[in-house]
Amino acid sequence: MRFLLVVREFASPLAEETCTKRSNISTGTADPEYLLKTNGYQVFSSDLEAEIYGSVKEADAAILQLPIAGIKVWSELLHKRKALPLLWWCSPEAASASLQACEEDVPIDGILTPTMTAQELHWSLHFGAKHFIERQQWQTERAGLVSRLEERKWIDLAKGILCDVNRISEAEAYDVLRKRAMNERKRIVDIATTIVKAHQQLRT
Numbered sequence: 001m002r003f004l005l006v007v008r009e010f011a012s013p014l015a016e017e018t019c020t021k022r023s024n025i026s027t028g029t030a031d032p033e034y035l036l037k038t039n040g041y042q043v044f045s046s047d048l049e050a051e052i053y054g055s056v057k058e059a060d061a062a063i064l065q066l067p068i069a070g071i072k073v074w075s076e077l078l079h080k081r082k083a084l085p086l087l088w089w090c091s092p093e094a095a096s097a098s099l100q101a102c103e104e105d106v107p108i109d110g111i112l113t114p115t116m117t118a119q120e121l122h123w124s125l126h127f128g129a130k131h132f133i134e135r136q137q138w139q140t141e142r143a144g145l146v147s148r149l150e151e152r153k154w155i156d157l158a159k160g161i162l163c164d165v166n167r168i169s170e171a172e173a174y175d176v177l178r179k180r181a182m183n184e185r186k187r188i189v190d191i192a193t194t195i196v197k198a199h200q201q202l203r204t
Helices: 013-023 032-038 049-058 068-081 092-096 118-166 170-184 188-203
Strands: 003-008 042-046 061-065 086-089 110-112
Touching (some): 042 049, 061 118, 086 118, 118 170, 118 188
Parallel strands (some): 061 086
């Protein structure tokens, strides 16, 4: 993980002014771009959507320098262009602007702070990348489970219709669906959906 995208957004002009003043201190530790570059990372930092969208494809991770309330929106926008680890830059300004959002469920993979050492940054980014992979796997598994449940719903509805119309058992109804799917070279759920929708139209 070498190239990092810093997304800047501030809750108010006062917060931005405070952060800017802190960034001008000789240590420069309040600014993620300064801290990350100092520790050997390539960084692109911007608060302009067009610039951010143009750089996200090259980034290994995104550092969100904004209050928690804005994380979900930005995560969705970035994910449309590329799925990548998201880490929150928890500066005093961002933390104080996030007090009302402490219970929100936000899709972040780690936290960075202005006082981190090079080793702490390295390990936070490393574990953030691992957490991102686990989060992606969980989301894929969840999407698959939801899809299978949805398919089962349509198949069960179609079996019920076939049982009522043809006076057959559920096992026989499923066999009808399976044979028709084979004959038409379609998935069973597609046949089931067609039957259910046709039945619903006949009843209206």
